[in-house]
Amino acid sequence: xxxxxxxxxxxxxxxxxxxxxxxxxxxxxxxxxxxxxxxxxxxxxxxxxxxxxxxxxxxxxxxxxxxxxxxxxxxxxxxxxxxxxxxxxxxxxxxxxxxxxxxxxxxxxxxxxxxxxxxxxxxxxxxxxxxxxxxxxxxxxxxxxxxxxxxxxxxxxxxxxxxxxxxxxxxxxxxxxxxxxxxxxxxxxxxxxxxxxxxxxxxxxxxxxxxxxxxxxxxxxxxxxxxxxxxxxxxxxxxxxxxxxxxxxxxxxxxxxxxxxxxxxxxxxxxxxxxxxxxxxxxxxxxxxxxxxxxxxxxxxxxxxxxxxxxxxxxxxxxxxxxxxxxxxxxxxxxxxxxxxxxxxxxxxxxxxxxxxxxxxxxxxxxxxxxxxxxxxxxxxxxxxxxxxxxxxxxxxxxxxxx
Amino acid sequence: xxxxxxxxxxxxxxxxxxxxxxxxxxxxxxxxxxxxxxxxxxxxxxxxxxxxxxxxxxxxxxxxxxxxxxxxxxxxxxxxxxxxxxxxxxxxxxxxxxxxxxxxxxxxxxxxxxxxxxxxxxxxxxxxxxxxxxxxxxxxxxxxxxxxxxxxxxxxxxxxxxxxxxxxxxxxxxxxxxxxxxxxxxxxxxxxxxxxxxxxxxxxxxxxxxxxxxxxxxxxxxxxxxxxxxxxxxxxxxxxxxxxxxxxxxxxxxxxxxxxxxxxxxxxxxxxxxxxxxxxxxxxxxxxxxxxxxxxxxxxxxxxxxxxxxxxxxxxxxxxxxxxxxxxxxxxxxxxxxxxxxxxxxxxxxxxxxxxxxxxxxxxxxxxxxxxxxxxxxxxxxxxxxxxxxxxxxxxxxxxxxxxxxxxx
Numbered sequence: 001x002x003x004x005x006x007x008x009x010x011x012x013x014x015x016x017x018x019x020x021x022x023x024x025x026x027x028x029x030x031x032x033x034x035x036x037x038x039x040x041x042x043x044x045x046x047x048x049x050x051x052x053x054x055x056x057x058x059x060x061x062x063x064x065x066x067x068x069x070x071x072x073x074x075x076x077x078x079x080x081x082x083x084x085x086x087x088x089x090x091x092x093x094x095x096x097x098x099x100x101x102x103x104x105x106x107x108x109x110x111x112x113x114x115x116x117x118x119x120x121x122x123x124x125x126x127x128x129x130x131x132x133x134x135x136x137x138x139x140x141x142x143x144x145x146x147x148x149x150x151x152x153x154x155x156x157x158x159x160x161x162x163x164x165x166x167x168x169x170x171x172x173x174x175x176x177x178x179x180x181x182x183x184x185x186x187x188x189x190x191x192x193x194x195x196x197x198x199x200x201x202x203x204x205x206x207x208x209x210x211x212x213x214x215x216x217x218x219x220x221x222x223x224x225x226x227x228x229x230x231x232x233x234x235x236x237x238x239x240x241x242x243x244x245x246x247x248x249x250x251x252x253x254x255x256x257x258x259x260x261x262x263x264x265x266x267x268x269x270x271x272x273x274x275x276x277x278x279x280x281x282x283x284x285x286x287x288x289x290x291x292x293x294x295x296x297x298x299x300x301x302x303x304x305x306x307x308x309x310x311x312x313x314x315x316x317x318x319x320x321x322x323x324x325x326x327x328x329x330x331x332x333x334x335x336x337x338x339x340x341x342x343x344x345x346x347x348x349x350x351x352x353x354x355x356x357x358x359x360x361x362x363x364x365x366x367x368x369x370x371x372x373x374x375x376x377x378x379x380x381x382x383x384x385x386x387x388x389x390x391x392x393x394x395x396x397x398x399x400x401x402x403x
Numbered sequence: 404x405x406x407x408x409x410x411x412x413x414x415x416x417x418x419x420x421x422x423x424x425x426x427x428x429x430x431x432x433x434x435x436x437x438x439x440x441x442x443x444x445x446x447x448x449x450x451x452x453x454x455x456x457x458x459x460x461x462x463x464x465x466x467x468x469x470x471x472x473x474x475x476x477x478x479x480x481x482x483x484x485x486x487x488x489x490x491x492x493x494x495x496x497x498x499x500x501x502x503x504x505x506x507x508x509x510x511x512x513x514x515x516x517x518x519x520x521x522x523x524x525x526x527x528x529x530x531x532x533x534x535x536x537x538x539x540x541x542x543x544x545x546x547x548x549x550x551x552x553x554x555x556x557x558x559x560x561x562x563x564x565x566x567x568x569x570x571x572x573x574x575x576x577x578x579x580x581x582x583x584x585x586x587x588x589x590x591x592x593x594x595x596x597x598x599x600x601x602x603x604x605x606x607x608x609x610x611x612x613x614x615x616x617x618x619x620x621x622x623x624x625x626x627x628x629x630x631x632x633x634x635x636x637x638x639x640x641x642x643x644x645x646x647x648x649x650x651x652x653x654x655x656x657x658x659x660x661x662x663x664x665x666x667x668x669x670x671x672x673x674x675x676x677x678x679x680x681x682x683x684x685x686x687x688x689x690x691x692x693x694x695x696x697x698x699x700x701x702x703x704x705x706x707x708x709x710x711x712x713x714x715x716x717x718x719x720x721x722x723x724x725x726x727x728x729x730x731x732x733x734x735x736x737x738x739x740x741x742x743x744x745x746x747x748x749x750x751x752x753x754x755x756x757x758x759x760x761x762x763x764x765x766x767x768x769x770x771x772x773x774x775x776x777x778x779x780x781x782x783x784x785x786x787x788x789x790x791x792x793x794x795x796x797x798x799x800x801x802x803x804x805x806x807x808x809x810x811x812x
Contacts, residue, residue, distance in 0.1 A: 076518050288432075292700065
């Protein structure tokens with residue numbers, strides 16, 4: 001029986017090829033836009049989540065508050081090495097590491113490049129930094145203790161013409177007018193800022209900037225089995241004492257990666273909902289297109305409906321035939337739309353990659369595909385509901401008489 | 404003659420009420436979305452520009468160059484210093500130039516802590532005048548007095564400190580306020596300029612700021628006034644040249660930037676433009692689909708009126724007459740859809756504006772309707788209608804009269 005409904009519906013779609021295509025185009029453009037936006041959004045969220053997962057759930061990140069610019073630009077009251085020492089003494093803290101970052105000038109021959117210079121600790125703190133910074137040195141070796149004039153560079157210095165030529169191991173560049181020998185290159189991190197950063201030892205950066213106290217970021221690993229929230233509170237207490245802050249008036253922040261991730265995700269979600277909402281408008285318009293086509297179809301087939309009814313077709317039969325037709329229009333449109341959407345998001349991914357943002361990956365989950373198909377079927381049937389009801393309620397005698 | 408085309412087209416639309424309405428809904432949803440987004444975007448742009456268009460058209464700012472976005476002086480490679488200031492003062496066409504510190508700081512008042520920023524007021528009489536001109540515009544102090552050169556731990560505050568925007572309790576003249584753990588006495592409040600750059604700043608004398616932030620011989624921003632406004636671009640180039648020489652860098656590798664007021668605005672609007680373009684692009688998809696809806700409706704109309712077309716042609720109707728009738732019909736569908744859509748779009752952006760006012764306070768999002776926007780969207784809706792009607796209309800006009808007459812539904 002259902003097979004019959006489907007066949008009648010399918011025949012009617014096929015009979016009006018042009019109209020059916022135009023109706024489906026209306027749906028599939030909308031579905032394609034939504035699918036592309038969702039898959040890119042989810043992909044981005046996944047790569048960010050992965051980054052944070054690598055940090056682990058047993059770390060705390062301490063930064064100063066009141067930054068007026070990009071991360072690392074320094075807050076109102078900078079963190080210091082003594083802060084790090086104070087944190088080390090807190091119960092439940094295993095290791096503490098600090099990272100000092102500055103924007104500096106790199107130079108080869110006459111060409112100058114401004115980039116982040118990151119000081120990597122080489123003493124016992126290195127263990128923690130290695131754990132947090134999961135990126136490997138791809139070529140050459142990493143920074144070791146005593147490397148005062150050695151540098152490891154982001155991958156872009158090796159693969160792109162940042163200077164007059166691509167750099168190689170054992171090349172020498174000037175950093176803030178001091179000579180450094182290249183001993184390694186990091187693997188690709190996925191965004192130009194990181195891939196164009198410059199890594200030297202902590203001793204070297206402190207010498208370079210003549211700075212013994214200040215630091216940009218402090219990271220702490222808690223001892224296994226300790227409650228991270230409690231340790232975070234203790235760290236806050238210790239730093240309040242160090243900074244002479246009253247409770248609630250801290251000039252620093254202590255965050256676990258989970259907290260950082262949550263605040264990221266909130267922003268990402270708001271952006272996604274907004275974009276998808278706007279793209280979703282086109283789905284409504286597409287649905288209205290289906291409704292329009294179905295009303296027309298009901299009108300054109302009035303006589304046919306009359307005949308069906310006069311040879312014993314029930315209202316529900318007529319209803320189903322038209323609902324199926326609308327549903328098929330929606331689902332077919334959705335299927336084409338999903339395909340185009342996937343292709344679109346892949347194209348965006350490739351473009352982003354060539355621009356250095358390999359972090360922007362499209363992620364197409366099976367749920368997205370199933371959801372999009374189900375949604376387009378739903379739109380089709382919902383839009384078909386009124387026209388189908390109109391058809392099913394026709395009086396057979398009037399319908400037969402219709403010219 | 405044109406009237407006849409119109410009458411036939413209107414009859415065509417009114418005869419198929421449901422279908423025409425559904426077709427127009429398709430257009431007006433799209434137009435409404437686009438109109439709402441553009442008007443909100445324009446409103447936002449106007450709001451942002453009013454925050455930044457402050458320093459007057461005869462002033463240049465020179466900053467160290469950093470990477471990424473941030474306030475002046477943040478994360479720069481090389482701070483500006485006295486030598487740079489002297490170099491700039493010596494440039495031909497500069498009337499006066501002065502260096503200032505702009506620093507992020509923590510501010511405490513009656514048990515509340517916020518993070519704000521301090522900007523310094525230079526010592527020299529003429530320099531002070533320049534800064535005062537920038538800060539006060541043509542306005543006056545709201546209350547109290549401006550800083551004197553002899554003031555040590557005294558500050559003048561932006562208006563937001565006094566109106567409860569920054570601290571819950573308004574700050575008044577004579578109050579004690581703690582900046583970076585140092586107590587200051589408030590001696591004056593600036594009148595409101597409607598821009599956070601002035602309204603939330605803390606002003607103190609340059610030497611005090613130097614002590615407080617441990618800054619010696621460095622500036623975060625240098626402001627310069629040119630003697631002839633019309634030459635501002637040439638003067639900017641001269642400064643660049645002089646500083647390049649001073650810093651010993653080649654063109655294109657500067658560790659500083661010289662911005663004219665126009666450039667600062669352009670940098671801002673370009674970011675805003677990208678955002679609105681993306682949003683409008685996505686909203687525009689629904690207009691495309693609405694257009695396809697019109698095309699669909701018109702094809703159906705042509706099909707259903709095949710015999711009518713046959714009759715028109717057999718009594719002497721030319722191909723061009725048929726074409727015009729159908730084009731006008733689809734154009735009208737687009738135009739009507741556009742009119743309703745604009746009304747709806749204005750309504751939506753007003754609702755967003757009111758909603759933003761309730762949740763975030765006044766002035767952040769204000770819908771802005773220009774005549775260009777309204778006229779443009781009407782024209783665009785009409786265009787979409789006509790364009791979508793072209794193929795069906797051409798098909799109708801090319802029907803052979805004999806075939807058309809013989810056609811049966």
